[in-house]
Amino acid sequence: MTAGLRSPCAKRSYRPDADRRGTGSRRHPQHGMSIADKVPFLPGMIGSSSASAVLLELVHNGHAPAAIVLHEPDAILLLGLIVAREMSWRTPVAARLDRESFETFRGLVTRVGEDGVIAA
Secondary structure (H helix, E strand, O other), rough: OOEEEEEEOOOEEEEOOOOOOOOOOOOOOOOOOOHHHHHHHHHHOOOOOOOOHHHHHHHHHHOOOOOOEEEEHHHHHHHHHHHHHHHHOOOOOEEEOOOHHHHHOOOOOOEEEOOOEEEO
């Protein structure tokens, strides 16, 4: 199982100017915080088509989240994980969870298994 501290539910921006720790927008409530080894729950994405490249760079540089929980699949973001896996890099798990269930995990240490099962 992959483990990490869960981030609060807020839309996240993975932009080219991200600080290489995973935060991009200065307006985001967690701007400046690292997502490395954490499990962000993303109810939606904001931003550009470069999100996959930024996530790929985070994976390559060892600053990737432990796992990512999405309300709905984001093809652009997940492309970064697909490429990382093709490069044989250690890739975080991406799991899907209905938005109403996000609050169940707020503030808890969360684990996401390789099979995508989410547990606190």
